Amino acid sequence: MGNSAMGDLSSQLRVALHRVQDWAYPDQIDHEAFRAYMKTSHDVGGEPDAPALFEDKEEEQWELNTFVTCEVLGWRGIWTSEERRRIGNVDLGRTNYLGLPYYGRWLWAIARCLVDKRHITLGELIERVSEVRERYVDGTGGPVDATPRATGDTEAVPRNRHHREAVGKGDPQCFSGTGGTPGFAVGDEVVVRELPTIFYTRTQEYLRGKRGTVAKVSYESLAPEDEAFDREDQEPEWFYIVRFRMADLWEAYTGCATDTLQAEISERWLRRAA
Amino acid sequence: MAETDLGGSGHDTHEHAGTAPMVEEVTDFEVLEIALRELAIEKGLFTAEDHRRYTEHVEQLEPAAGSRFVAKAWLDPDFRQLALDDAIAASQEMGVDWLHPTGFGTPSDFTAFEVLEDTPTVHHVIVCTLCSCYPRPILGMSPEWYRTPNYRRRIVRWPRQVLAEFGLYLPEDVEIRVEDSNSKHRFMVLPVRPAGTEGWSEAQLAEIVTRDCLIGVALPKPGVTTNATRPLHPARRPVAGD
Numbered sequence: 001m002g003n004s005a006m007g008d009l010s011s012q013l014r015v016a017l018h019r020v021q022d023w024a025y026p027d028q029i030d031h032e033a034f035r036a037y038m039k040t041s042h043d044v045g046g047e048p049d050a051p052a053l054f055e056d057k058e059e060e061q062w063e064l065n066t067f068v069t070c071e072v073l074g075w076r077g078i079w080t081s082e083e084r085r086r087i088g089n090v091d092l093g094r095t096n097y098l099g100l101p102y103y104g105r106w107l108w109a110i111a112r113c114l115v116d117k118r119h120i121t122l123g124e125l126i127e128r129v130s131e132v133r134e135r136y137v138d139g140t141g142g143p144v145d146a147t148p149r150a151t152g153d154t155e156a157v158p159r160n161r162h163h164r165e166a167v168g169k170g171d172p173q174c175f176s177g178t179g180g181t182p183g184f185a186v187g188d189e190v191v192v193r194e195l196p197t198i199f200y201t202r203t204q205e206y207l208r209g210k211r212g213t214v215a216k217v218s219y220e221s222l223a224p225e226d227e228a229f230d231r232e233d234q235e236p237e238w239f240y241i242v243r244f245r246m247a248d249l250w251e252a253y254t255g256c257a258t259d260t261l262q263a264e265i266s267e268r269w270l271r272r273a274a
Numbered sequence: 275m276a277e278t279d280l281g282g283s284g285h286d287t288h289e290h291a292g293t294a295p296m297v298e299e300v301t302d303f304e305v306l307e308i309a310l311r312e313l314a315i316e317k318g319l320f321t322a323e324d325h326r327r328y329t330e331h332v333e334q335l336e337p338a339a340g341s342r343f344v345a346k347a348w349l350d351p352d353f354r355q356l357a358l359d360d361a362i363a364a365s366q367e368m369g370v371d372w373l374h375p376t377g378f379g380t381p382s383d384f385t386a387f388e389v390l391e392d393t394p395t396v397h398h399v400i401v402c403t404l405c406s407c408y409p410r411p412i413l414g415m416s417p418e419w420y421r422t423p424n425y426r427r428r429i430v431r432w433p434r435q436v437l438a439e440f441g442l443y444l445p446e447d448v449e450i451r452v453e454d455s456n457s458k459h460r461f462m463v464l465p466v467r468p469a470g471t472e473g474w475s476e477a478q479l480a481e482i483v484t485r486d487c488l489i490g491v492a493l494p495k496p497g498v499t500t501n502a503t504r505p506l507h508p509a510r511r512p513v514a515g516d
Contacts (some may be wrong), residue, residue, distance in 0.1 A: 045403030046453065047427040051439055054419035058509040062307040068328045069311055074381025075328065076320045081382040089405055101422055102406075104303055110310050120313050128309040144304055144511065146311040152318025166378035168386030170362075172458050174378065202404055202456050206430065215425045219386055221458060239457055246433075246452075258449040259324040264457035 039205060040198050041097040042089035046206040046250070061144070063103040070106050077159030078117070079230070086111045086200045086228035119157070161232050172221040175236040179220030182238040182267070188214045189273035190242060192265060200228045203269045210249055211273050215262060216241040223266045237267045301510070331375040335414040337485040340462055343368050343412065344488070345479035347389075348467045357464065361387040371410050383410050384458040390451070390490075391464045397448050398463045399437065399490030401429045402455045409460035413488055419504070420489065430454055440491040441502060463490040470496040 029037070074081050087217040088109030089097065097105065114120045122261045136144065166174035194256060218239040221227075226234040246259040253259070284346045315322055346368065347354040357364040362372050362385060372385045377499055379385040387409060390398035401424045402408065408416035433450045437443070444450060454460050465487050471479060481499045486492035492502070 010439050042404045044423045045401075046431040049424050049427045051428075051435070052422075052424045054422075054439070054504055055507055056504045057418035057507040059415070059513050060303075060509040061511050061513050062301070062304045063509075064329065064332065064513045065325075066303075066307050068325055068332060069307070069314065070325045071332075071381050072320045072328050073314070075376040076324065079437065084382075085405055098423065101303070102418075107303060107306055107310070110314075111306065113290045114310065114314065114319075119317055124313060129305055129315055130303045132312075133300070136305075140298050140300060143310070144300055146308045146315070146322075148312045148315040148322065150316050151321060152316050154318040154321065154410065157318050163376075163378070165434055168373070168377060170373055170379050172384060172386055178486075198374055204403055204454065204456060206403075216388075216459070217377040218459060224457070241452075241459070246450075250431050254432065254513065255450060256446050259433065259451070260449060261325045261430060261454060263454040266457070 035197070040090045040200060041092075041094040041199055042085070043197075043201075043205050045204050060103075062107075063101075065146075067105045067112070069110055073110065073113070077161075077163030078119070078157075079113050080160065080162060080227055082224050082227035083113065083230055087112045088274065090200055117158075137247075160230065172219040172239075175220045175222065177220070178236045180195045180268075181240045182217050182240075182274070184214050184217070184238075184240055184267070184270060186214050186217060190214060190240070190270045191273045192242075193269050193271055196270065201225055203265055204263065206249060207244065207263060207265070209217045210244055212242040212244040212248075215243040218264055221266075223268060239264055239266050240270065242270070277468040292408075298511070304511070328375060331380075332410075332415070335410055337414060337488060339368060339370050339483070340409075340412045340488045341367075341480040342476070343370075343462070344464055344483045345476045347464055348479055349393070349476055354464075358388045358391060361389045361462075364389070365412055368412075372411050374411070383408075383460055386459045387412070388459050388461050389464050390453060390461055392464060392466050395448055396451055397444055397490065398451050398453055398461075399429060399433060400453050400455060400461050400463065401426055403427075403430055404456050404486045407455045407460060409462050412462060413458075413485060417485070418507070437499060440486070442492055462488050465490075467495050468494050468496060 062213055070081075070084055074084070084106070088105040091112065092105060092108055096108070100108065111125060115122050115125065162171070163175070168178075189211065190213070191211050192203065192209060194209045197205065218241055220236045220238055222231070222234055222236050241262050241264050242261050243262050246255055246261055247253045247257055249261060276382070311325065314320060343357065343364065347357050353364060353367065356367070356505060365387060372379050372482060373385060390400075392398055401420075406416055406421040408420065410416070425436070430452050433452050434444065437450070455461050465483070468482070471482070482494040482496060482497065484494070484501050486501045487494045
């Protein structure tokens with residue numbers, strides 16, 4: 001399918017698409033292919049896909065437990081939700097992103113965060129997983145649930161500033177007054193910058209280089225590129241809801257000329273339209 | 275592996291005909307989830323009580339709060355204005371405190387909320403193309419289809435086709451405005467009050483404001499009080515009490 005304004009390569013990336021040989025030689029990866037490999041796996045907007053049956057799903061107990069653990073880790077300052085999104089939606093790679101269940105990736109993110117931030121060792125995790133599996137080797141025989149052996153010393157754990165500083169204010173309100181003067185105002189014509197994608201962003205590829213109008217000056221916040229890597233030392237900036245015409249986003253848009261799309265973009269990604 | 279139940283009846287799909295019940299295997303996800311929660315509690319990252327309290331918070335969330343919010347906005351012009359100017363304050367009036375349960379909001383939903391008002395010539399629909407951002411404090415957990423790459427890929431590029439798949443056919447004089455909630459704002463649609471509801475009470479109106487209407491893939495209609503029936507993929511070990 002060659003009708004994508006962004007280029008279809010990412011959505012069709014399979015190693016065998018290019019060559020049966022693994023690990024291309026450096027001279028075999030041109031700029032377009034490099035960009036496709038570097039594209040963050042969560043950024044799926046506009047990728048061609050066939051109509052499918054929209055389904056509902058009953059929730060597994062482990063899925064709810066996983067969701068709650070992720071939120072509690074945020075509540076208690078072990079990570080921000082943006083770190084979770086970076087780890088569980090992008091770091092794990094395209095194959096796992098599209099292959100694992102939704103909450104399977106949330107679970108993956110917990111494991112990765114706890115090991116990366118040195119709260120547990122990988123050895124501890126491997127041993128515990130093996131031990132839990134042993135418990136149920138003859139079937140469940142009752143409820144399946146965690147049975148912690150002890151309650152750890154919560155005071156001894158390193159935690160982020162955010163989970164304390166945002167109390168009583170909320171997020172993004174906790175960053176209010178720290179972003180300086182907004183660079184844009186409602187009604188300003190802006191263009192989304194075409195910056196390279198490296199590791200993480202929340203500025204969608206389908207908006208890059210596109211012209212839109214500022215519809216709302218939103219709030220100040222750390223940029224996702226900083227928040228996702230636990231960089232509380234960085235400066236917050238202004239965010240804007242920008243309105244785009246669908247016909248400007250998609251070549252041969254098949255809807256109506258008046259159709260629009262809005263997204264919320266941080267100041268570093270915007271420049272004034274010429 | 276359980277197959278999707280196209281009839282939508284839910285449970286009892288993992289029985290094995292003619293034999294004693296099979297030993298229920300514990301899945302890799304269950305094992306990993308238990309191991310991580312045990313280690314996190316043992317290391318003092320959080321307490322079992324934290325986990326229990328947050329679970330309670332999640333279990334009381336439901337889209338009914340959003341339905342009542344819209345019904346009130348239809349009946350009360352002052353509330354409607356408040357909803358458009360400060361949706362967090364309007365939520366508070368409806369008993370939804372976005373700062374709960376941590377004092378700074380839920381870590382994943384943040385505390386920036388915006389109501390998108392439909393008009394006879396503008397229709398909003400919500401997506402998060404990057405993950406599954408959704409206003410959980412007022413609508414509860416997102417439906418499975420909302421999280422799928424398929425919905426996220428297509429609604430931003432072929433919105434009229436995708437809405438048609440939900441049974442929503444919009445005329446050409448209605449502008450579709452897709453809201454890609456890719457940052458900290460969360461959104462909910464305030465649909466146009468349909469004809470045929472004159473004189474209705476707030477409770478009556480709330481009944482026709484289904485979750486799908488609040489996402490923007492359906493319009494409220496007298497007589498329609500549930501989301502469209504979709505195939506239901508059952509859980510092997512569903513949430514207790516479900």
